[in-house]
Every structure is written in C-alpha cells, then in structure tokens.
Amino acid sequence: MTDLMPQSAPAAAPAKRWVYVIPVAAVMYMLAYLDRNNVSVILPYMHGDLELSNADKGLVGGFFFIGYVFLQIPAAILAQRWSARKTVLLLMVAWGLAAALSGLVQTKSQFYAARFVLGFFEGGVWPAVLILLASWFPLRERARANALWMACLPLSSVLMAPLSGWMLDHAGWRWVLVLQGLPPLVWAVVWWFAVADRPAQARWISRAEADHLERSIAADEAAKPSAGSGSYRDAVRQKPVLVLIGVYFFWITGFYGFNLWLPSVIKELTHDGSSTEVGLLTAIPFTVALAVMIANAVWSDRTGRRRRAVAVPLVVGIAALLLGQAVDGALPRMVLLCLTAAAVYAPYGPFWAIPGELLRFEVVAVAMGLINALGNLGGFAGPYLVGWLTDTTGSSVTGFAVLAAFLAVAVALVAFGLRPSTQPVRRPAGQATEGVS
Template structure:
C-alpha cells in the first residue's frame, strides 16, 4: 500500500510571515550595494572626459568585461550555498567585492581599469545564485516569483537612489572618489548580513515555530510534486532541454538589458543637451522608478496565474517596440516616455524568469542549473554594452546599436515562447493541492 504524503495546509491569517520582513529587505539592500558599482560606472562614463582616453567601444568594454569575470564563481558559489551555507558564502564575497570596488578608483591606465572591473565581476558573480538558493529555502513555489521580484527590486531601486547620488557626487568630487567610496557600504552591510540572515527557517531565531513548519511543509510538497532528478548528479541539470533553453533566453535578454542600461545615462545626457551630471542622474532615476513598480506587479500576476512564460515574453515584446520607436521619434518628452517603457519592459521578467528553474528542477540539481544559467546568460552583459559602443563608433549614431539590441530581445521572446512550450506547469495553490490530496 502506497504511503500517503503529508499534505501541507493552506496558509491562513494565523500563519505568520515574518520572513517577508526579515529575509527580503536584508538581501535586497545587500544586492543593491552590489549593483551600485554597475550603476555608478554607467553614470560616470559620460563624465570621465578622456582621463583614461576611452573611446565609445572602450567604454562598452569597461561595462562588459565585468561580466567576463562574473562567470567564474557562478556554479561554485551555487554549490557552496546549497551544500555548505548561502549565508557564509555571501558574506565572504561581500567583503571581497567591497575591497575590489574601492580599488577600481585607483587605476591609472585603461588596462588597469579593465582588470579592476574583471576582478570586481569575479567576486560579485557568486552572489546572485547563492541568494536564489537562500530564497528557495524560505519561500515555496507559489510565492517564489514575488520573493524573487521583491529581492530583485534592488536592481531598479539601486538606480533610482544611486543615479542622482552619483551625479551629485560627480559635481563635487572626481570620478575616482566616487568609485573608491562605493566599496565602503558592502563592508558595513556584511556585518548586518552575518547577524540577520539564516540559511533556513529552522536556524533563524526570530521566526516562530508555526511559520518555520509551514515553510518546510510547503517546500517539501513542492519537491515531491517535481519529476525525479535522474541520478541526482549535477550533470542532470545540463542534460535537460529546459535548462539549455533558459540559458539562451537569459543570454539574449540580458544582452538587450545591459546594452540599454549602460547607455541610458548617455542617451539622457544627449536629450538634455549635455546637462549637468546631477540633472542627468535625476532624470536617469525616472525610468527605473517606473520599472520598479512594473517589475513587482508582473511578478504578483505571475504567482497568481502561474503563467511564467507569458510574464517573461509579453514585457520583452513591449520592450522591443519601445526600443525601436525610441530611435524613430523626435522630441525629448516622447523619447523619455519610451525610455521609461523600455526600462519597465526589460526589468519586468526578473521575478517570473527565476521562478521557472525551481518549478522545473528538484533542489538537488537546481543550484548548478541556476549557476549555469546565470553564468552563461550574463555573458550577454558583455555583448550588449560593447555592441552598442562599437556600433556607435562605427556609424556615428546609437540607432544601429539599439536596433541590434531589439533583435536580441526578439530571440529571447521566441525561445521562451516556443522552447518552453511543454516544459512549464502552472503553479498550483496549496489549497488546491490539499483538496486533491483529500
């Protein structure tokens, strides 16, 4: 006789949810500080005034070489987070990237700047998959897109807060000091992270037994509903078609994402007819503010409906249209509105996309799968900025570069729509699971 699995009970008003107030904010602030240096360099590049004799292609390479270093620790950090401790893995990387960030302000040559950006990317690279593993231990699948999006809201929020701050700092200090100072906050926040974060509910002092039990039962039910993981080896992750498709989706999406992101302040500077760095920084924050709201709303819709693929594909289609229209229209206001739409569109898929691996793969292999997706996909972070810079130098206009980025986003849409057609299943509510089990 087959033994029945324990059926998790649906969440009720009596079930506490402190994890939303403790885990998400600490993780979001931590990664907002990681994203600070990427935001800073995009604001700084238009105002370096030939200090290191950087062409547009060189500036694109400065943004892109970060992601070459970013690849190396993705899978090792994911495995460490799963088998050892996400909390300890992240705190080590925080200290290392904080020091590397400050050192990038001390470079004297173009080659040294490239090297500094590579090292910074190397240490930051392991943080993303480690935190995804952490969240998978705290939030069941029916909450995963919202948890991912609220954490990843640090990406546009970082730009909202830091772009004006970076612009103001540039008006009062050199770009070198801006880069040196960016390494200090991660060192401070590493202390907060160490005392505030636990790897799983059972280890946290602040969580109630009821909430811990509820989370553990829910996650156990999610795992039981997934297909078997084969031999359970990490090779099982790379053998699955869905993982290969997700790598492709992420690469082409991120190529467009970072190609747009890095050059956004330069486009806004052009719209303001070479306005001050403070003015450019404030205006740059507007598209990211719009993106923040759309990103969270899209994730909530994805969790409510279980339509992960549509929550990724539809915003990217909107982004393609806005990106192309932005190169065709005249006038500062229409172009600014289209920049806001594009920013919202390229940020919106984050929460739903990163909920897909955990929906398809068992916990034994999802760590290496997410590390692999992030490692290879983020090579688009090298391709996008460099392509726009190189094409701008070659053609004398950014139009061609942004048109190419639209093409990359279109490939991502095709892959997520067709390649995952039979791979994803709707996420059921726990109450539905309980009713079926009864």
C-alpha cells in the first residue's frame, strides 16, 4: 500500500474503499471531463467549420458553464435526501446523449446550445459525488479521497488528449464528439451495480466494517460547530462559504482559461503540428499535474494545512503564467506550461475538504452545490476573456496576464478571507490536528 491508503488503519476500516469506491467514481467523472474538454482539442482543427472566431471559441467553452449552474444545488439535495447513486446514474445517461448529439450541430448557435445542454446535465454530478464520498471517508482522509477521485481530471486529459488527436487524424471532429459521447452510457451499467450510497448498503464489506466507518463519520459530524438552526440559509450566509465561492470563481477562471487554450498554445509551439502530435504533447502537462495534485493532497491530510495547500500552488501558477509570456523557446515554454498545469490542479483535494470541515452534513450539500455553481461561472469568464483579448490585441499575452490576475485574487481571498479553523478535526494519535490552516 502507498501513503494514499492509510497503512495504520484498523482492520475494521477496509482498504477496499480506496480501490473500489474511488476508481468507479473516477472513471465515471473522467468520461464527463472528456466530454467537457474534448472541444479544446477539436477547436484548433475545425478549419473554418461553423465560422468561429477566437471569441466564439471562447464562448463554445463558456456556454457549457452557463448550463452547469442550474442543477448544482438540486442535484446536491437529491444526492443527500434521496440517493447519490441514482442521481448520478440519471445525469450520466443524459449527459452521454447530449455529448453524442453535439456532433450533429450545423450552426454556431446550435453548437452553443449543445454545449449549454451538456453543461446542464453534467453540472449536478460533482456535488453528488462529493456527498457520496462524505458517506465513505472520514475527514482525516477526505482530501486524499477527493484528490484520488479528482485525479480523473488531469488523468482524463493525459489519456484522452492523445486519443482525441489520433481520432481527429482519422475522422472528422463531428465523429470525435459522437463517439466520445457513448462510453458514459456503457459505464452507467457498471455504476448501477458497483456503487452504494453508504457502507451499510455495500455488499463487499462486513456489517462490523460498515458500522466502524459510519461511527467514524458520525464522530466527525458531532465535532463540527453548529450551523445555526441547521437551515440551508444559515449555511450559505456564513462568511467562509461566501469566501470559498469567491476563491473558486477566481481560481476556476484561471483554470479553465488555461485549460481550453492549452492545446492551441502547444499547436503554436509545434509550428502547426499534426493533431496526434499536439495531443501527445498536451498530455505532458497533465501528467505532471496528476502527480502534483495527489502529492499536495497527501501533504494536506498529514499536516491539516488546507489554506497553504490551496494558496501556494496558485502563487506558482501566477508566476508560471507570466513567465510563459516573457520567454522564448519551445522547451522553456513547455516547462512553464507544465508548472502552470500542476499549479492550477494541485488545490482540488484540499479545497474540497474545507466545506466538510466547516459545515455539518445536513447543510454541506447545498453549500458545496452553491460553491461549485457560482464558482464555475469562472469557466465561462476565463475562456471567453482569453479568446476576446486574443482577437482584440492579436496576441494571447494579455489574456494570460488577466488569468494570472484572477489567480492572484483567489490567493488573496484564501490568505485574508479564510481564517484557521477553531474546531480541529479528530485525528489518530501521532498525527497533526487538522483545521483550515
């Protein structure tokens, strides 16, 4: 076992959670992320189809996130009160069909609409899975659990950017969208039979093991401060929740602004190389991001320093984005692209462990849905800003400088808006106490 799976955990805490729950959820969301981000590989090779300017291409990426807002809170509530397993299943089938049908569009407006619908159905998956993981992993393991699941984000790009590039060399962009929309329909069957909402409902662990996990999670809940009357309004009116929304918005603006335009930058570095070559090179920054993302989550769980695990990588990302616009040469720019990718992915595990430390389970679903919904509007702002500024100035330098400024605001909000938690989370003897420090 690696450090990702606690070696000193008691026998009653089954290690199967780490090799069973996480991979099934990770493959599911890897397919979602593929259907969301394959457009970034496709856009440089549409060769005038649909007559898209750079600003239009930014809107293609951005309209997804307008639709993404609507089901965040409803899906979170359904996952909490009804079933995360069933909620994700329904959304998986719907987004798979929407992704496949997006390959049939004939006009720019239809492409925008298709991306909106895809975002609409995919939007509820993220908070629903976070609710699922909160029922399987105590707080002392939460950042690692989140990061291992969220590792599907860079891993999807590592695996699928080369695949999408290869498919583009052998078929049109429409076939890429259609064919990549089908796997979620197949994985929905695996999801239905493999996933359980809570340990007590799983067939692959004993009753004693399930009771141990649920007692550990109940102890975490009892140690949290009360959320007023326990209403959703009380949760979302708390200052840390509002700060987390701001942090996520400014971070995600930089994150998706970088992600959408990364293949275009690499295509420029290769002097208009083939789509297969660009896809393979695009996988390199995401490979680095995958390793750094998991390492940062492990460090965060060991030390409990959530704020540092979010802020420090973003500072590195700011520096790498700015330096990348100032240096010449393919190799130095590629190194800086790798640094930027690692920096914008690294905060995921620690960041999404913070709401569970601040709020009780009965209200954290809505809080996480709200953070994800409003924060992901940055996914509209970032790609569009880079595209519009590139059209306006004739260079991507200004666009990436603006992305760096957005990341700087996120860092400031973490540093000055989030204070260390006064309610440390219980940890096994010999480990550091954990709070939002």
